[in-house]
Amino acid sequence: MGVGRSARGRGGAASGVLLALAAALLAAGSASEYDYVSFQSDIGSYQSGRFYTKPPQCVDIPVDLRLCHNVGYKKMVLPNLLEHETMAEVKQQASSWVPLLNKNCHMGTQVFLCSLFAPVCLDRPIYPCRWLCEAVRDSCEPVMQFFGFYWPEMLKCDKFPEGDVCIAMTPPNTTEASKPQGTTVCPPCDNELKSEAIIEHLCASEFALRMKIKEVKKENGDKKIVPKKKKPLKLGPIKKKELKRLVLFLKNGADCPCHQLDNLSHNFLIMGRKVKSQYLLTAIHKWDKKNKEFKNFMKRMKNHECPTFQSVFK
């Protein structure tokens, strides 16, 4: 399987002869000097003028590419603009962004992410606008930090175009109404109770446990969660001997509400990841066998296989 294509070089320049011919034709015709026409093909751009590179293909966006299948267009370029070579790789890397999408931190999040993960089929690559990247980053990175993530290198905004043609859904001067302060729910507790979303979260998390909670208290700006009984569904980075003394943290969550923790008499489904030596909670659900969606999740969990980088990067 081929991977790691070379970075794209400069696009091919249009032929001077063709330009001269176009000028002659325009002079003969009655077209005005400033007409909107469809974007002219720039054949060299995708291939960097190198015919030994495999050409990108325009493929359907699959239904199970959950990040992008409802973005507003149906076809995408593969390899994408993040140099993911296969659809399996795209799905694997995109899956960890679906939970962020569900947080609704910015209305342009999906358009921004999908312009890179599932770029529209055009004659040449079109990148997201820098201002869109900055708006999404500024609104979403605070949410990401609740999960122990920072804005990744691959999405750094200064690599995206400022004056050139670029992708954005909303006009630049739209002002995002900020959410009222003080009533913001802890992001790991702000979850939709849908089997699909829970499965996505499970795949995006490193570990998952069924557990009862002994107590919740504040510690260094976090909520510290002390389990009582725990049964692993997915161990990930947790070693068996660590499981006994396991303590979870709701990062930066000392003062935000988490309604699931209002009543500790239930069993909980808890998902998380390890950051340095702390185990961070990334999602929490009441373990509710009577709930239809939760029952669906339990059924699907038995057969569902999360994509792993070993399985897609071969």
Added chain:
Amino acid sequence: MGHLLMLWVAAGMCYPALGASAWSVNNFLITRPKAYLTYTASVALGAQIGIEECKFQFAWERWNCPEHAFQFSTHNRLRAATRETSFIHAIRSAAIMYAVTKNCSMGDLENCGCDESQNGKTGGHGWIWGGCSDNVEFGEKISRLFVDSLEKGKDARALVNLHNNRAGRLAVRASTKRTCKCHGISGSCSIQTCWLQLADFRQMGNYLKAKYDRALKIEMDKRQLRAGNRAEGRWALTEAFLPSTEAELIFLEGSPDYCNRNASLSIQGTEGRECLQNARSASRREQRSCGRLCTECGLQVEERRAEAVSSCDCNFQWCCTVKCGQCRRVVSRYYCTRPVGSARPRGRGKDSAW
């Protein structure tokens, strides 16, 4: 005759373990030409890449890498071993090695593929080997097989050509670099997989152009040149083939004057050539091309203006089209022309880089 010889050499090297007696004549005719053809397309592609890169690197030089310079006729033996010839041999050898290596990695060739010998092993802190490492060993083997087999002589010129072929392949090896992908959650680099990948061929073109500018002239007098097979001649070249010079381009003969047309040497001259002036994005050397191609060759620079139409004010419209306006602007181009009434100019004949 030479072609058949090349066929024989190619086939023989593809299956070194098989003795000639193991094959019937029919088997030979059926299988060996096919094996030969397997790589011919890749080699031809590589040669084309080499030509294009050479044209790019010398676009604004007096010698602008004319296509005929890459052709090898029955008079190949008589081709002068100039600095320009050294570049041609190196870039062609490099390009063929590059093309075969890339075709292997993309699965275009049946009996070679990625180099996955290290896959799964820990390469360093936080990363493992994986993916498709470019199989440079195989590409190098095929390049050497096809390109070096073109040198049938044992004289000084043949030895110089073989050296420059090897220098081209060393340029490809030098461009191999580790490339990584981050597979962690949300694009984090907590999990990284790395592989070895050849750089874009432009990088090799740039590298060899720099070698061309610093190429080494091997001094031999005319007697030694004619008597290439004598021990004295061999010793002279052997001395040049020290480890410290193996990556350098070498040549034997000074370059002709490329200013003036010379039909017997297939030199077009610089009259009528375009050159760059006032081009903001051009390198300093490119910006001086009018001086180098025109003024120093006794010609004058003529400006010609034309109206050009191009896309401008492009906007992406949701979803999903790009709309552009059309802008007209005057473009100036510059050409070397002979001054009115002037005598045939005297051009430079130095062999040093300019």
